[in-house]
Amino acid sequence: MVRFRMVAVLALVLAAATGCVKVPAGVDRDLVDEWTMMGEAKVAEPRAGDCWATKADNVITLISTSLSLVQTPCDLSHVAETVHVGHFTGALADADQAPDLADLADTYAVCDAELTKFLGGSWQVGRLRMLLYAPTSRQWKGGARFFRCDVAALRSERGILDPRTETMKDALQAGGDMLLGCGTRIESGASWTDVDPQACTAPHDVEFVGNVTSVSAVYPTDTKTRTAAWSTGCLNRIRSYTGSTDSVLAKAKTAYGFWPLAVGEPEWKAGNRNARCYISLPKKVTRSLKNNGKAAI
Numbered sequence: 448m449v450r451f452r453m454v455a456v457l458a459l460v461l462a463a464a465t466g467c468v469k470v471p472a473g474v475d476r477d478l479v480d481e482w483t484m485m486g487e488a489k490v491a492e493p494r495a496g497d498c499w500a501t502k503a504d505n506v507i508t509l510i511s512t513s514l515s516l517v518q519t520p521c522d523l524s525h526v527a528e529t530v531h532v533g534h535f536t537g538a539l540a541d542a543d544q545a546p547d548l549a550d551l552a553d554t555y556a557v558c559d560a561e562l563t564k565f566l567g568g569s570w571q572v573g574r575l576r577m578l579l580y581a582p583t584s585r586q587w588k589g590g591a592r593f594f595r596c597d598v599a600a601l602r603s604e605r606g607i608l609d610p611r612t613e614t615m616k617d618a619l620q621a622g623g624d625m626l627l628g629c630g631t632r633i634e635s636g637a638s639w640t641d642v643d644p645q646a647c648t649a650p651h652d653v654e655f656v657g658n659v660t661s662v663s664a665v666y667p668t669d670t671k672t673r674t675a676a677w678s679t680g681c682l683n684r685i686r687s688y689t690g691s692t693d694s695v696l697a698k699a700k701t702a703y704g705f706w707p708l709a710v711g712e713p714e715w716k717a718g719n720r721n722a723r724c725y726i727s728l729p730k731k732v733t734r735s736l737k738n739n740g741k742a743a744i
Contacts, residue, residue, distance in 0.1 A: 568619030699744035
């Protein structure tokens with residue numbers, strides 16, 4: 448049966464080549480003139496709810512480039528999730544090349560607001576990191592004008608990524624599993640190199656008290672300028688968080704530490720001028736200092 452069909456097809460082709468096939472009325476022999484033209488190829492856009500895995504272990508790599516991220520189902524191990532996808536308009540969209548992060552202050556604010564709605568709180572108060580991506584140069588040349596707002600899960604302040612298999616939606620609502628709390632200092636000399644998260648009922652020597660924004664628009668590059676940017680704000684955060692007087696805090700020999708969030712000047716210019724503030728203790732305790740008041744520490 449297969450051989451018969453092959454012979455029949457061959458005979459039909461030969462007949463058409465010699466002009467012996469009758470053409471039905473209304474058929475003009477032109478096989479392509481009535482085909483619909485294919486649409487122009489477009490760059491595939493990400494969508495809110497997309498999840499991303501990576502071989503990188505630190506969020507700094509993800510801030511530098513999105514090329515290390517690979518889309519994956521959200522019920523499999525992933526480190527980042529797309530919260531919002533928007534589109535550039537006006538001068539930004541008309542530019543010959545994709546915008547740099549330093550030029551995206553308005554877009555950064557949009558992403559910040561979208562993450563707050565998605566997470567149930569500001570990403571700065573959680574073990575999380577906002578990521579803003581514009582199209583690559585190749586995508587831009589292909590007509591892409593989208594921007595992508597992602598959130599990445601962190602294990603610690605040092606930016607170590609924390610793979611998970613569930614969405615990060617509402618992760619910062621009361622009782623959320625990604626909220627910052629207590630921890631232990633990881634030190635190198637006189638500096639902190641990380642904060643290891645701990646339950647506040649476990650022995651710990653630091654506690655997160657809040658997020659502050661720099662009082663200066665100048666990018667801090669050394670200890671002096673970083674201290675000027677955040678020290679007063681952090682001290683005020685400690686006072687309001689603990690409800691303790693300066694004398695109570697001084698008697699306990701408490702100190703403060705802050706963790707700047709911007710990775711480089713471009714992100715600072717985009718709007719990330721925040722630091723996370725911690726109260727630091729000379730000893731380990733097993734309770735939270737929130738609303739401590741007049742109690743001895």
